[in-house]
Amino acid sequence: MKNESSEGHEAEEYVGLADFVAEGDEQLSFSVGDELLVHDRSSDVWWWAELHGLFGYVPSSYLHKRVEDVEESWQDDEYFGNYGTLRLHLEMLSDKPRTETYRQVILSNSATLKGKVVMDLGCGTGVISLFCALLAQPAAVYAVEASSMAEHTEKLVRQNGCEEVVTVFQDRAENLTLPGKVDVLVSEWMGNCLLFEYMLESVLLARDRWLREGGMMWPSSACLTVVPCQAFSDYRQKMEFWEKPYGLDFSYLQLLAQKEFLSKPKFSHHLLPEDCLSSPADVITLDMITIQVSDLERLKGEFNFTVEKSGMFHGFTVWFSAHFQSLEEDGPSLELNTGPCSEITHWKQTLFMLDSPVTVEEGDIIVGSIRLQRNPIWRRHLSVTFSWNINSTEVSKVQTKCFPMWR
Incomplete structure (x- = not known):
C-alpha cells in the first residue's frame, strides 16, 4: 500500500525476524x-511501517531493532x-535417557578409545569427561566449558581422581587453545527443535579447528522428525475456555488468545502416541562431519x-534423534530418541498449533514443508515455518x- 508516514513520529529502523505475507491491502x-x-x-500487535516506498501494517513480534x-x-x-x-545441570543430569546414552556410547567404544584424545565441548559438570576417564583409557580428555x-568441574575431576587424564578449559570454542588436535569430539549440543540456542555452531567451529582428519564426532548425525497430531487438551485450555467461562x-x-497462545511453539510438550494422526517423518538430517556453519542459516525439509x-488436526509435533557411530567399522551404533514412543527426556517434544483445528x-494426505530460519x-x-496442504486440489489452499522461537 502506498501512503505517507504518520506525522509527528520519527521513523525507527527495524529488521524482519521472519517472513511475513500480507493478508489484504492494509x-x-x-522477508527475514x-x-x-x-x-x-x-x-x-500491529505497527505502521515502510519498505521500499510501500506502507502497511506489520506484526510487531516479527520485527526487532538491529544489534551492532x-x-x-x-x-x-x-x-x-x-x-x-x-x-x-540438575535437569540434564536427571535426564537418564540422555545421560545413559552418552555413558553407553563411551562404554561400548571403551576398547577403541584407549590412547585417544577426546574433547568434551560444553562439558558442564564434566559427566561425559568423567565417563571417558573412568570407563575407557584415553590418553587425554579436554573438558571445555565457557x-x-x-x-566446579575442575574440583569434581579431582574429587573423582581423574585429574591425570581430564584437563578443564574455561573458554568459548571460538577462543579455545588446546595442546593439540583430538581424535574424538563429543558434545551434547542439541536444543528444542534440534537447533535452538545454536550451540551447534560452536561445535562445528571446534571441529574445523581441532578434530583430526578422519576423527569421530559424537553425535555423528542428528535428525528432525515431524508428525501431524491432535492436541485436544491444549486447545481446550487455551481456546475453548473462552467460550462460556462461568x-x-x-x-x-478468542482471537486475542489465538495470537497470544498459538503464535509460539509449546516447549516440553508430552505427545501421546495415540494423538499422532499418521506415521512420523524424518524431514531434516545433519551429518556432523559435512555440515557447515553457513548451512545453519536456513534448513528446509518436506513431508507427505x-x-x-x-480425527482433529490441531498442529504438528516435532522432536529429534541423535545417532552415535561406533569407532569400529562394524561396531554397533547407538541412538538417543526424544520422540513420544521413547523414554521421556527433558526435551520432551515441541508442539506447533494451527490457528484453527481441521x-x-x-486416507487424507497432508503434504508440505518445514523451514528453520536462523534469526538474523x-x-x-530461530523461526519455524510450516507450509501445508490437505488433499491437494485446485480449490485447496496452501x-x-x-512460529518465532525465543528463550
Missing part, C-alpha cells in the same frame, strides 16, 4: 532480514550465566503424511504459519 509483506522503517507503534554488538546478539552473559548455576561452572460469553477474547485415523479423515539478529534464536 498489511505489508516482508529486510530493513523496515516503523512510523507508528501505537498498537502493541556481536556479543549482545549472542546474549552470552545470559546464556552462559544460565549454565553457571545448578538448575539446568560458563563459571568450569571452576456461563459468560467471553468468545470475544497419509492420515491413518480420522477435521481429517483416514539474535543468533541463538496454508502457512511462522
Whole structure:
C-alpha cells in the first residue's frame, strides 16, 4: 500500500525476524532480514511501517531493532550465566535417557578409545569427561566449558581422581587453545527443535579447528522428525475456555488468545502416541562431519503424511534423534530418541498449533514443508515455518504459519 508516514513520529529502523505475507491491502509483506522503517507503534500487535516506498501494517513480534554488538546478539552473559548455576545441570543430569546414552556410547567404544584424545565441548559438570576417564583409557580428555561452572568441574575431576587424564578449559570454542588436535569430539549440543540456542555452531567451529582428519564426532548425525497430531487438551485450555467461562460469553477474547497462545511453539510438550494422526517423518538430517556453519542459516525439509485415523488436526509435533557411530567399522551404533514412543527426556517434544483445528479423515494426505530460519539478529534464536496442504486440489489452499522461537 502506498501512503505517507504518520506525522509527528520519527521513523525507527527495524529488521524482519521472519517472513511475513500480507493478508489484504492494509498489511505489508516482508522477508527475514529486510530493513523496515516503523512510523507508528501505537498498537502493541500491529505497527505502521515502510519498505521500499510501500506502507502497511506489520506484526510487531516479527520485527526487532538491529544489534551492532556481536556479543549482545549472542546474549552470552545470559546464556552462559544460565549454565553457571545448578538448575539446568540438575535437569540434564536427571535426564537418564540422555545421560545413559552418552555413558553407553563411551562404554561400548571403551576398547577403541584407549590412547585417544577426546574433547568434551560444553562439558558442564564434566559427566561425559568423567565417563571417558573412568570407563575407557584415553590418553587425554579436554573438558571445555565457557560458563563459571568450569571452576566446579575442575574440583569434581579431582574429587573423582581423574585429574591425570581430564584437563578443564574455561573458554568459548571460538577462543579455545588446546595442546593439540583430538581424535574424538563429543558434545551434547542439541536444543528444542534440534537447533535452538545454536550451540551447534560452536561445535562445528571446534571441529574445523581441532578434530583430526578422519576423527569421530559424537553425535555423528542428528535428525528432525515431524508428525501431524491432535492436541485436544491444549486447545481446550487455551481456546475453548473462552467460550462460556462461568456461563459468560467471553468468545470475544478468542482471537486475542489465538495470537497470544498459538503464535509460539509449546516447549516440553508430552505427545501421546495415540494423538499422532499418521506415521512420523524424518524431514531434516545433519551429518556432523559435512555440515557447515553457513548451512545453519536456513534448513528446509518436506513431508507427505497419509492420515491413518480420522480425527482433529490441531498442529504438528516435532522432536529429534541423535545417532552415535561406533569407532569400529562394524561396531554397533547407538541412538538417543526424544520422540513420544521413547523414554521421556527433558526435551520432551515441541508442539506447533494451527490457528484453527481441521477435521481429517483416514486416507487424507497432508503434504508440505518445514523451514528453520536462523534469526538474523539474535543468533541463538530461530523461526519455524510450516507450509501445508490437505488433499491437494485446485480449490485447496496452501496454508502457512511462522512460529518465532525465543528463550
